[in-house]
Amino acid sequence: GEGDGAWCPAAAVFPSASEYLQVDLRSLHFLALVGTQGRHADGHGREFARSYRLRYSRDGRTWITWKDRWGQEVVSGNENTYDLVLKDLGPPIVARYVRFYPLADRVMSVCLRVELYGCLWNDGLLVYTAPVGHVMHLSGSPVYLNDSTYDGSIEAGVQFGGLGQLFDGVLGGDDFTETKELRVWPGYDYLGWSREALRQGSVDIEFHFEKTRSFHTMQVHSNNRHTQGVRVFSKVECQFKPGLLLPWSSPPLSLAVPLEDLKDPSSRPISLPLGGRPAQILRCQFAFADRWMLISEISFYSGTFRILLSFTRAGLPVAKDDRSNTAILIGCLVGIILLLLTVIAVILWRQYWKKILGKVKEERLSHASLNSSIPLSAPPSLSPLLYPSFHNLIPTLPPACGMDLEKGLPPTQEDPPPYPDAPPYPALSPPFPASVPHYAEADIVSLQGVSGNNTYAVPALTSPSPTAADCTPLPELPRHCLVFKEKLGEGQFGEVHLCEIESPQELPNLEFPFNVRKGRPLLVAVKILRPDASKNARNDFLKEGKILSRLKDPNIISLLGVCVSSDPLCMVTEYMESGDLNQYLSHRVLLDKTGPTHNTPTISYPALIAMASQIASGMKFLSSLNFVHRDLATRNCLVGGEKGESGGDRGGERPIKIADFGMSRNLYAGDYYRIQGRAVLPIRWMAWECILMGKFTTASDVWAFGVTLWEMLSVCQEQPYSNLTDEQVIDNAGEFFRDHGRQVYLSRPDVCPQGLYDLMLSCWNRDCKLRPSFARIHSFLTEDAMNMV
Structure with missing residues (x-):
């Protein structure tokens, strides 16, 4: 902004534009x-x-x-x-x-x-070389599958010296004739080759990087439309060259594409492990599996790898490690370790003296109480963390029967599949969302489940903890009975798969009063703990199984059994055939082309109230056990099939059950707000005290139920507070805390009667003690809400 503040060519600019x-x-x-x-x-x-x-x-x-x-x-x-x-x-x-x-x-x-x-540009890729893409003719219309943005040269049908669409970050869809860019031609998102036009059985692509790197995984986003003769590649052979003057490594690395990737007709990324091999140049041959091969994007998971080149007397280059800074690096690490040890020693020393002083104070207070008969209590000036009240005591959970939770199961050398035909674990997994942290509340027992969410927290159990007499072994299910259908999602510690049990009546250990006709399979969800999970994660997984085994209610997803006799550990829960409630309701709207205001739901008001009543019933059961869900939403409610024969959605015909899979699914990643380096939180469903103070109680679940009810009456057509950013939602929580009348509430849905909206507003009361109980909510929905049509 000072002076002229701009660059000006030395002379007037001509149309030829030679200055720059x-x-x-x-x-x-x-x-x-x-x-x-x-x-x-x-x-x-x-x-x-x-x-x-x-x-x-x-x-x-x-x-x-x-x-x-x-x-x-x-x-x-x-x-x-x-x-x-x-x-x-x-x-x-x-x-x-x-x-x-x-x-x-x-x-x-x-x-x-x-x-x-x-x-x-951390990828470090300078150029890639590949054959020129071809033109596909579908129903007489050309589909151009060329690399239209490639910035290198083209000679003899090969493009070299540049970068293009394989690294532009745009992933093609299932239908390769449709594009994500406006005003471009069909096939723009993909680079494709024909086996006949190429006249060879593979597509050779070479990648040149700025420096030598250690390559762990290659991810290739490919199309698999069988009907047009398009399939993903059947296998890949890769050669590695650590430096420009070094020879190619031998033998080449050969990788086969998993069978499920060849069968699935959708477009998706295929992960191929490269084993951490060093290379500056990669040459990969992708073998045809059909007449056409279409690739939209290629990415690498890699790290830096430093080498220096020296020459022997014969003049041939050899690689050696760069150890010039080793002494400096070791010195820095030793200094950091010594500093950390000093800090730890100081902390332990302070805790030691704090315990001694605490014992002295307790002895003095006990002596005073014996002499004066005054009840013992914590002085009000002392921190409640040092003197917890009785309602803040944490109940201890019993260990899983027949399992040593301290030792866990012995780690395996390889990562076996969880059951036959299950998809293998990727060699290098992408970062998963962080689990919800243990906030300041001392009365919360949180479990880090497979889905990445501490689903059921146990606050202040007034009833005694389960004893050994209550401890019954979890039913062990044979892995071979699980038939993989699809992957539902993944979390911090594992994956969730949708499976079938083909003959559930033949399994005597299946503790589930299901009503499945003989010969029909039973849908189940399988939570799988990653074999390389930590000891704490394994213990939490087993504890979660024990907690879920206690939840026996018609509106709570039941634990059917476990597979813990060998790795990986699995929990098998029931799954509802109509999927989650969010997707079920969002597809129950008839879109009218005359305008969005004319969109009409195809589900009746009584059916919505019957579903909400079932959710309230399940939450009433959880609250009776002092369980806090912490992530109640339509995405975490599953919908069963119709009970009647006539079709339609009359009230009560579709059973609803509360689950905890929502956070593990990429479909709902936008519903969670990431706190940098700490947690992922469903802030649009959370009460103000959860957001600001980390206080999770049954009353905060009541708040989330009000938001869930709003979702259902809005037929899940928009996200709560869709007009607010995540930061504005957090600011709104601050307005609830200040209580100056500036807080924003969710507006009343069009099909929602005022009486039912008043129930929602009571769920969002600033004072958590004034919010209704789930027993009161359930009574209202079963008796009063049906009369408000």
Whole structure:
């Protein structure tokens, strides 16, 4: 902003545009947006560029002219001297150097300010070489499967020296003729090859990286439309070259594609383990499984690998480790370890003296109480953490029968599948969402389940803890009876699979009063703990099984059995054939093309109230055991099949059961707010005291039930507080705390009577003691709400 504040060419700009402004980013960057502005100079400047060209380079030697997806080179610039004009770079640029060439349609003076928006290109890929894509003809219409944004050269049917659509971050859909970009041709999202046109049985792609890296996993997003002769590749063979002057490693790494990936007709990423091999150049051969192969994106999970090259007398290069900074690194690590040990010693010393002082105080208080007959109590000035009251005592859970929770099961050397035909675990898993933390409340026993969520917390059990007499062994189910159907989701410690038990009546250990006709399979959900899970995670998994085994209620998902005789540990729970309530209700709306206000639900009000009554009944049962769910929402309620023969959704015909799978599913990732490095929280369903103080109680579950009821009456057509950002939802929780009348409530749905909306508002009462109990809610929904149509 000081002075003229812009760059101006030395002379007037001609249409040929030979002068440029060059930006050196010092390293490779991924650039997605560019901004330009003219020279204002407090009203004295009048120069600006109406258009410009961009050229970029990754090495400073080869320069590439940027073009948009339709081949246009000229970027429209500014219309005045003061407005900032932002332009999306489609396709994005991977470069270290960027040059701006201001243009003019006549000889004139221009000035320019520029801004680049992007991030570091940590992938390190410089170029890839691949065959040119082909054209597919479907019903007489051409589908162009070429790499239209490739910025390298093309010779003899091979493109080399550049980057393109295989690394632009855009994933193609199931139908490759449809695209995610506007005004582009069919097939734009994919690069595809025909076996007949290529005249060979594989597609060879070579990847050149900036430096040598250790490659752990390659992920290939591929299409698998069998009806058009399109299948994912059947196998891959990869060769690794650690350096430019080093030979190719041998033998090549051969990887077969899992059978379920060949059968599934949807497009998806396929993960291939590379074993951490070092390479600067990779060459992979993707074998055809049918007439066509379509790939949308390729990504690598890798880390840096430093080597130096030295030469023998014969002049051949060999690799050696770079140990020049080893002494410095070891010295730093030793210093950090000593510092940590000092801190730990100080903390332990303080705790030791605090215990001694506490015992002295207790002896003095006991002596005083014996002499004066005054009841013993904690002095009000002392912290409640040092003197917990009786209602903050944590009940102890009994160990699982027949299992040593301290020792757990012995770790295995390999990761076996959880049951026959189950999908294998990926060699390197993507980061899973963090589980909900143990907040400041001392009266919460939280379990880190497979789904990544501490589903059932146990606050202040007034009844005595289960004794050994109550401890019955969990039913052990044979793994071979589980038939894999699909993966429901994944969490921090494992996965959730949908399976079938083909003959459930033949399993005597199946403790479930199911009503399944003979010969029909039973749908079940299988929670699987990862074989490499920690000891604490294994113990929590077994404890969660014991807790779930106590939950016997018609509206709570039942634990049918476990597989704990060998790794991986599995919990088998029932699953409802109609899926979760959110998806069930969101598809019960008839869309009217005349406008969104004419959309009408195809489910009746009595049916919605009957479903809500079942959820309230299940929560009443949980609250009677002093269990807190902490994630009640329609996504965590499962819907069963119709009980009647006539069809339709009359009240009560579809059973509803409360579950805990929502957080593990990518479908509902947007419902959870991530606190950096700590937790993932469903803040739009949480009471204000949960968000601000971490206080989870049955009353906070009542708040979440009010939001769940709002979802159901809105037929799950929008997210709660959809007009607010996550940060504004947190701010709204602060308004509830301050209670100045500025808090925002969810609005009344169109089909919701005022009396039922008043029930929702009572669930959202600021004072948790004034919120209704689940027994009162259930009574209202079964007796009064049905008369409010």
